[in-house]
Amino acid sequence: MKAGIVGLPNVGKSTLFNCLSNAKAQSANFPFCTIEPNIGVVNVPDPRLEKLAELVKPERVLPATVEIVDIAGLVKGASKGEGLGNQFLANIRETDAILHVLRCFEDDNIVHVEGSVDPLRDKETIDIELQLKDLETVEKKLEKVGRAARTGNKEAQKEKEILEVLKTELEGAKNVRSIAMKESDREAFVNPLQLITDKPVLYVCNVDEQAAKNGNAFVEQVAEVIAQEQSALLVLAVSIEADINELESYEERQLFLDDLGLDEAGASKLIRAAYSLLNQQTYFTAGEKEVRAWTVPVGATAPQAAGVIHSDFENGFIRAEVIAYDDYVRFGSEAKVKESGKMRVEGKEYLVKDGDVMHFRFNV
Numbered sequence: 133m134k135a136g137i138v139g140l141p142n143v144g145k146s147t148l149f150n151c152l153s154n155a156k157a158q159s160a161n162f163p164f165c166t167i168e169p170n171i172g173v174v175n176v177p178d179p180r181l182e183k184l185a186e187l188v189k190p191e192r193v194l195p196a197t198v199e200i201v202d203i204a205g206l207v208k209g210a211s212k213g214e215g216l217g218n219q220f221l222a223n224i225r226e227t228d229a230i231l232h233v234l235r236c237f238e239d240d241n242i243v244h245v246e247g248s249v250d251p252l253r254d255k256e257t258i259d260i261e262l263q264l265k266d267l268e269t270v271e272k273k274l275e276k277v278g279r280a281a282r283t284g285n286k287e288a289q290k291e292k293e294i295l296e297v298l299k300t301e302l303e304g305a306k307n308v309r310s311i312a313m314k315e316s317d318r319e320a321f322v323n324p325l326q327l328i329t330d331k332p333v334l335y336v337c338n339v340d341e342q343a344a345k346n347g348n349a350f351v352e353q354v355a356e357v358i359a360q361e362q363s364a365l366l367v368l369a370v371s372i373e374a375d376i377n378e379l380e381s382y383e384e385r386q387l388f389l390d391d392l393g394l395d396e397a398g399a400s401k402l403i404r405a406a407y408s409l410l411n412q413q414t415y416f417t418a419g420e421k422e423v424r425a426w427t428v429p430v431g432a433t434a435p436q437a438a439g440v441i442h443s444d445f446e447n448g449f450i451r452a453e454v455i456a457y458d459d460y461v462r463f464g465s466e467a468k469v470k471e472s473g474k475m476r477v478e479g480k481e482y483l484v485k486d487g488d489v490m491h492f493r494f495n496v
Contacts, residue, residue, distance in 0.1 A: 133427065134199040135406045136227035137336075140254050141245045143235040144338040144370040146170070149202035151373040151399045170202040176407050176414070177400040178425055180457055180487060184416055185423045187464055196414050196425040198406050201227055221265050225326060229409045230333040231402070232258065233370075236350035237340040251337065251350050252357055259307060259329070266327045267302040270295055273325060294321040302329075309333070309362045332409045333363045336402065344369035345393050366405055368398040413486040416457070417441075418466070434482040438492040448494040452478045457487035 137145045153172025175195040185193045203223045224230065234251040235244065246253065274295045280288035294317050301311050307329035308322065322330060335358055337351045347367045355365055376397050379385045389397065407427075414425045415437055428437045434454075439446030455466065459474045466489075469475050484490070 133197075133407075133410050133412060134201060134227045135229045135231050135410065136201045136203050136224050137231045137233060138203050138224060138258065139233035140235075140257065142242065143233045143254070145233050146202050147374050148231075148233060148336065148338070148368070148370045148399075148402075149200060151370065151377045152200050152403060172200050172202075173197050174200050174403055176403055176425070178414060180414075181416065181423065181425050183461055184418050184457075184489070187461070188418050188420070188423050190418070190420055190423045192422045194422055194424040196407070196412075196427045198403060198410070200231075200406070221262075221328065224262075224328055227331065229406060230328075230331050231336055231406060232333050233336045233338055234350075234354060236337040236348060236354070236367075237343070239340070249350070251354050255335070255354070255357070256305075260305065262328045263302050263305060263307065266308060266329050267299065269325055269327060270298045270302060274299060290317075291321050298322070298327075307361065310360065332411075333361070334402075334405055334409050335363060335365045337365065337367050338370045339367055341369055341372055341392070343367070344372055344398070364405060364409065366398070366402055368402060373397060373399050413484070415484050415486070415488040415490050417491070418460070418489050428484055430486075432484050433480065434478055434484060434490075434492075435480050437484045437490065438494065441492070444496050445492050445494045448496045449480060450493040450495055452482060453491040453493070454478050454482070455489040456485070457489060460489050 137149055139145050149170055149172065152174050153170075175197055178195060181193065181195055201223065232255070234254055235249055236251050238249055246257075274292065277288050277291050277295060281292040294313070297313070298308060298311065302308070308327045309330050309332065313322070335354055337347065337354055339348055339351065342348075343351070344367070351365075351367055358365060372392065376385050376388055377399070379388060385397065389395070411430050412427050413430050413432075414427060417424050417426065426437065426440050428440055434452040435446045435449040438449050438452070454476045455469050455474065459469055459472075460466070463469045463472055463474065466475075
C-alpha cells in the first residue's frame, strides 16, 4: 500500500512527510527542493493493538504499515514536461492513493510559487495537469480500441463507448473518480488504465496554529469545492506537527496538544485516514511470540486474510477461529473467550471484519 504526498512546490509536503515518517527529507524555502521521491514506511496508530499487547504480553508487537511517498512539487505545464513534470507524473502513477496538500495559511516569509495564497487555484492547477495526462492516456487507448471497434468487435465497441465518456469528461476538467458509471464497466475498462485522477484522494489543508482546531475560510472554500468529489478532507497545521515531532516524550507531546485544544496529533489522524482511503482494514493475530496487525482489503475472505501471512495458509485453508476484538478485551484472554463460547469457527466464505482476532487452521 502506497500513498503519495502531492502539491505545488513549497506547500509543506516534505515537512509533512518528515512528521509522518520521522525521516529527514530535505525541506527548504524554494521550489523543487524535493527531486527524487522520499519513501517512508509509517506505522498505523491503533489503540486496539496496544490493548491486545497489554493483555497478551507478547515478545514483540508489530503494527500495520502504510508506505508514504513524498513526490516533487508540480507546476503548470507538468503534463507537457515542464519543471519535473514527467518524473512527478511517473511517481504518482505508482501510488495507490493521493494525499494532496493545499496551502491554507498566509505567511510572507514563505514564498508561494504563484505569488499569492489561493488553495482553489492551486488545486485546479494540479487537477488540470493530472487530467491532461489522463486524457493523453485515454486518447492513445481510444485510437487502438477504435480500430478494433470498426471491425465489429462488440467488446471493443463497448470499451470505445466508455473511453469516449472518459475523454469528454476529462476535456471538461472532471476527475475520473467523480464520473458516475456502472461498477462492472469501471472494473473492465477504467481500472486497467491506472488513471491518476481515478485514484482516491485526501485533501490535506495545511493551516497555521490558530486554525489547527477549527480550520479557516480557506478550508471552508476547499470543503465546498470537493463536496461533489469522491474524496475526503483533513485540516492539519504542518508546522505544529513538526514542533510536536521534535518533542521526545509522550507527556510533552500531550501537554503541547492540550494547550492547542487538540485530542491527538494530526499526523496520527492522517495516517489512519490514508489507511481508510486505501479501503483497507485490520485483523490481529495474538500469541506469546507476537501480537500483530495485518492489513487486508475491506471485503476479504478468511482464506485471503490467511494468505497475507503466507500463501500456504491460503492454499491449505481449513478454517479460521475468530474472536471479536470487543469480546477479547471484555474477557481478558483467549482461554476465557473460549470458556464463554464466544470464539467462532468460520469457513472459506467468511468475510473478515475490522478488528477480528484470528487463528488459522490449514493443511499443506
